Amino acid sequence: MTRTDGRLTRIPGLLYGGDYNPEQWPEEVWEQDVRLMKEAGVNLVTVGVFSWARLQPGPDTWDFGWFDRLLDLLAGSGIGVDLATATASPPAWLVRAHPEVLPVTAEGVRLEFGSRQHYCPSSPVYRRAAVRLARALAERYHDHPALALWHVHNEYGDHVTECFCPTSAADFRRWLRERYADLTALNAAWGTAFWSQRYGAWEEIEPPRAAPGPVNPTQVLDWRRFCSDALLACHRAEKAVLDEVRGDVPVTTNFMSMFKALDYWAWAAEEDLVSDDAYPDPADPAAHIGAALNYDLMRSLKGGRPWLLMEQAPSGVSWRPVNVPKTPALQRLWSLQTVARGADGVLHFQWRASRAGAEKFHSALLPHRGVASPRWAGTVGLGRELARLGEVAGSRLIADVAIALDWDSWWALELDEHPSSRLRLRELTASWYAPAHARNVTVDFVPPGAPLDGYRVVLAPNLYLVTEATARWLTAYVERGGRLVCGCFSGVADEHDHIHDGGCPGPLRDLLGVAVEEFWPIADGDATEVAAGDRVLTATLWSEWLTATTAEVVGAYAAGPLTGRPAITRNDHGAGRAWYVGCHLGEDVGVLLDAVFADAGVRPVLAVPDGVEVTRRDGPDASYLFLLNHGGADTDVPVPDGVELLTGTAVRGTLRLPALGAAVLKTASPQRPLHPLER
Structure with a gap:
């Protein structure tokens, strides 16, 4: 309904x-x-x-x-x-x-x-x-x-x-039958040749209960899928x-x-x-x-x-x-x-x-x-x-930027026995979202396969699990003129959590123009430097030994065992561009996003002082600017003319926002120009 x-x-x-x-x-x-x-x-x-x-x-x-x-x-x-x-x-x-x-x-x-x-x-x-x-x-x-x-x-x-009761076990087996149809397909998907885990009957399969050592990762991934579905x-x-x-x-x-x-x-x-x-x-x-x-x-x-x-x-x-x-x-x-x-x-x-x-x-x-x-x-x-x-x-927000979010990839990323357990999707996503928020750039989230033609930039802080379909989806977006920024440890595994042939970034290799030779996690408490133009950025948690095949190097490691090797690349592909960030930059990724947003024509909702959050909701007859002062001091905000709805007062050019204050300014609906991808 x-x-x-x-x-x-x-x-x-x-x-x-x-x-x-x-x-x-x-x-x-x-x-x-x-x-x-x-x-x-x-x-x-x-x-x-x-x-x-x-x-x-x-x-x-x-x-x-x-x-x-x-x-x-x-x-x-x-x-x-x-x-x-x-x-x-x-x-x-x-x-x-x-x-x-x-x-x-x-x-x-x-x-x-x-x-x-x-x-x-x-x-x-x-x-x-x-x-x-x-x-x-x-x-x-x-x-x-x-x-x-x-x-x-x-x-x-x-x-x-x-x-993990017997009833859930039986339901899990039913779910697996629907997914794989036969045990041959399940054994192939789960890689049961490893550690003699082959199944000869459906009744032999149980949920991933507590076990002596690491449990089959694909079994755990399917369990996550099943539990959400149950x-x-x-x-x-x-x-x-x-x-x-x-x-x-x-x-x-x-x-x-x-x-x-x-x-x-x-x-x-x-x-x-x-x-x-x-x-x-x-x-x-x-x-x-x-x-x-x-x-x-x-x-x-x-x-x-x-x-x-x-x-x-x-x-x-x-x-x-x-x-x-x-x-x-x-x-x-x-x-x-x-x-x-x-x-x-x-x-x-x-x-x-x-x-x-x-x-x-x-x-x-x-x-x-x-x-x-x-x-x-x-x-x-x-x-x-x-x-x-x-x-x-009933009014809506319009975003120029989208963040790709895939629950399958999230579950797979955080399985056990990875090069590092420090890469957590919520934190990775937050570190890329924060610079966009600070710049008052409105962001949508999208699942794999969603329409992308209305977005100037797509961000993928991490896509550990990438299917061929997901790769085609992103490639088609860039070929049409889109800008993609892809984060580290992406394109590693397929839908069964099997490593892609040829290694990372798997089916994204041609799009990104790079090959990952080796994962190089950074020890807790350590950091390394990345030189990007005239800026020196700090990487923590993760780095990669990266080879640029067709991509241009826009940032290189300036310290540590990977000194001189690529850390950030840019690859022209079709009518668009794709960046790859082979390390975890935290909020320093904002330096790169500034360049990407400028290249794509992404602008803030409104230029305001630091600490002020601005969004715009558009209706059929008016627009509504929300101005939220998260700072501890009063501030003057330059605004278009309009009516502040919370007080009913007319506003001309400047609005005074107290500390932790808010205002909602009603203005005429803007005539939003078409994105290049919408033409």
């Missing part, structure tokens, strides 16, 4: 609210909650996430009366509901009647009841019970006036991403019920930002809209950069459509070793940052702070002290500001 009017739900404007857990409170509290929600401008709450035991107290016992009263109360006050299927935490009666539902670790330990997400994803007992509950909710509430959004499960994979099968089973009976109400499940365990490209294809739970750390001075990366990924998962921030903390969380709170200014700034990067809603965990349970110290829109808390003013104030930005809903 896809809305055609640009809105995430039937609710107009931007969405505001959070998780509401009324089962934790006497019903007389509900009236007060709803009254305060109205005061705060809340228009959407998530209900039912952990209500399974209350909704279904026994195998054949249901209690919907309290839920009926709750939804009627919310609907009567004009507050929409994001209705969860309540399947994230099976009740005690289910796991006691069927203890095989509980998940088993790689070491053979069966995890117990008493937390959440205590289920085996492959368990038919769990799946049947979950689907039964989803159907009961769908049939009862599919046309309820409060219903604005369906919310399947909650944070799939947060606690249990894999189970959880996705749970989601699909519930969503199928909602699709059958829900009418035109969209369906989502909340993602967890750039999360390794689940291939979100595959998952997003199953969503009507993408929603995300994001918890940047207030103690991290660079947290807003990582948050921006995650938000750009969420926007990209559905091809640039608006997305929904399903959860964030109003202040501190309860699960870090030290839970530093947000200042009220930071909470406001970070909330507006999500809208700046394409969110059409800002929801929180949670509405009312819990008195009991593992999250009783987690912050809430309504703190333990209630409306007497200074935080309550921030809750009301944010609601009012989001209401002023209602017209932004």
